[in-house]
Amino acid sequence: MAHEMRGMTSLALVRAIAAGEISAREACLASVARIRASNPAINAFTRCCTARALREAEAIDARRARGERLPPLAGLPYAVKDLFDVAGEVTHAGSKLNRQHRPAAQDAFLVARIQAGGAVLLGRLNMDEYAYGFTTENTHYGATRNPHDLTRSAGGSSGGCGAAVAAGQVGMALGSDTNGSIRVPASFCGIWGLKPTFGRLSRRGSYPFVHSIDHLGPMADSVESLALAYDVLQAPDPLDPGCHALRVQPVGSALQQGIEGLRVGLLGGYFDEHATASARAAVRSAAQVLGANDQLAWPDAALGRAAAFIISASEGGSLHLQDLRTQVQEFEPLSVDRFIAGALLPAAWYLRAQRFRQSYRDQVNALFRHWDLLLAPATPVAAPVLGSEWLDINGTSMPTRASIGLLTQPISLAGCPVVAAPIWPTGTGGLPIAVQIIAAPWREDLALRAAWALQAAGCAHLKPVEI
Template sequence: MQDITLASAAEIAAAVSSGTVSARTAVSAALDKIARLDPRVNSFTDVVAGRALARAEALDAARGRGEPLGPLAGVPFAAKNLFDVAGLPTRAGARINRERPPSERDATLIARLEAAGAVLVGALNMGEYAYDFTGENVHDGDSHNPHALGHMTGGSSGGSGAALAAGLVPLTLGSDTNGSIRVPSAFCGCFGLKPTYGRLTRAGSFPFVGSLDHLGPMARCVADLALAYDAMQGPDPEDPAASPRPAEPALPGLETGIGGLRIAVAGGYFARGGDADAFAAVAKVARALGADGTVEIPEAARARAAAYLITSAEGATLHLDRLRTRASDFDPAVRDRLIAGAMVPATWVERAQRFRRWYRDAVLRLFESVDVILAPSTPCRAPLAGQKTFVLDGVELPVRANIGVFTQPISFIGLPVAAVPVRIDDGLPLGVQVIAAPWREATALRVARALERDGVAAAPAAILS
């Protein structure tokens, strides 16, 4: 293993468990690489080197005693800084949150990964309060896309995507309310999983929109995505939205192929509003999978509008006291949208929720005739850092508000999505959403793995050196 920082999580775990590589060596290599390369990427806001090395040494001691180490033994990982990390204030990308007392314990998903043998090495940069699609942060500085440092990472899990693309860690955690795992996965060229709403507990994370928030893994390969997802599953009474469903492991069936799956491309709304490259990526994936025609997701544009309405209103309610007393400490772009959300009439929100129920039923009926639906992740490749507008279909549109045009109608009703990176030329990567019916994460991951195995979907081993 020439460079352990570029090995997959599964390879690292196998090497640590066998004693070929010590956990301390694996973790030290990641910490050294973060120190050397992250100043160019700005993906980390906190590095917990002392904790990580102590954890690694404990794993090595356990192996020496002949104890089993778990499926993620010695794997360095990092989490978006809206996850609680014992000893750190939970920033959620905000200046105000830096004044919070340090967390007393880790978020449940961090604890579950470490119970499987993984080693947390730090917390990752993000858009303020997760209300962001760009990867920009006025308090901690913008995260930079390792494919081209002058371009956006996407957000709000921008640090999570950038750390993977830079080869700093093989596994990260992000959150996705309207697209915040899928967008940086597309822009940074990595794999991501937005699970079914309620599948993975959110206990110990700072909320954004309670009825839309999801947490999930991001990785450089599909097997690592499934490995982390399986380790994090399970009911949790601490999250009222968490499903009581038992774990349904994805890894065992990952290599079974796509035979028998009915796969279609989302047409209509999802075939407009993006540039030619975004649709070329979907077409490439569809050809590789032998997709069976198209399906039209009804009223997707209205779903996006309703998602915006609910996002702004619920987000504003959460932050109302901060807006009243600390408005000047917000990113102005975030503050102004939250203030607007605070003025949305309650009757509008109720109408949006009623429509949401209708829309969910209508979309679920589509899965009676298909198993997987393909759609673009973003309408374009990563824009330039600081870019305010782009032109799509001859119309100039604000970047921040429109990067999630294809992701919002999907997370609005909590469907599981595997985000796959696709290259159609030598330019910046693009992304495709592999969308499945509720609780069918394993199906979406099987399709993602088939695309990876055929070389259609691939994350680069590393961009920076």
């Protein structure tokens, strides 16, 4: 049965379970077997919760046996980045320091939502410590490796999510994105990712990195699964003051409405200058399908990235200040200097960056008076070799860990929703580079419609891997 399910998309699996062709228990055990076979090579999972998964799967089978109508994700195996609370388990957030914390009393809000939607939780996924990184080279739990080339990075900080979906361990994962942490692994691993509008989904029960920029969202093996997961995750949460979702806006049923009439533009300037030829080729492929010909500039992109850096460093450093003072030797060596530097930033810099952010959002939102969607590469390059200290971007040598987010950070600061669509351009040695499909705040539906059009045209898709 496990062999028969290999290559089956998560959407096809959910439909097969609903039709009684496969039991949820069989699907769960097939995923467990896939994890056991492939995880030693890619190191995506840091902990499996097989007993819970089997209970959840058997509950789905019992509901089907009773003739009940099944929820939309019934039986779908999924996993979560290790910053989501899972009842009875310690939330590590990629850190050694958090191992001493008490187990979570209840599931994170989004974990509870996805369970109510019928999905089956297989475990927790690797990440950069405290989500501060773009490569998931975690000294405490080991580096996550790219399933398409085990010498290369899976991206970060949701690298375990990207690798697990790309390797077929699970069909969907929950990740987080502050400066690109969903879109970068989606780009490097060749899967679909959604960073919703800032404040669209509740963050209650997730370990924070930068409270004023953190987003949570799904990553999946198809656009349909991405949209189904997003619809299940949507819900107002009065206990999360940062959640502004006053009403649910279902998108799954609108995917196939097409792109006719949508005004799609190409981001040039900064986004051309900081993209390699392969990244630009990926965007051209998507633009051809979506009928995008006109190029425009994103306002103050470099300043937006600088402001995101200042806010991230300052809030991240402040959050961990006490541990930095008393247990600095326990921090991730690859990020501890950035945390210390952030804790030492003058308050005036942080306040100035936040003031700039307000006017910056106004400038960005003004673009959507004339455009419905904007396209840009998600990463300047395809996945670098693990341990790389420098990237070559159009003849300029740039530090790897900071520069991977060159093209995602300006978008995050504005809070716009983005779908990362996996493209396979030439010149990358067979590796993917995603295209960001950017929409106005609260218009995830438009970005997902365009993503579906790219998938339907065969322009954006996954590639199976053998591990």
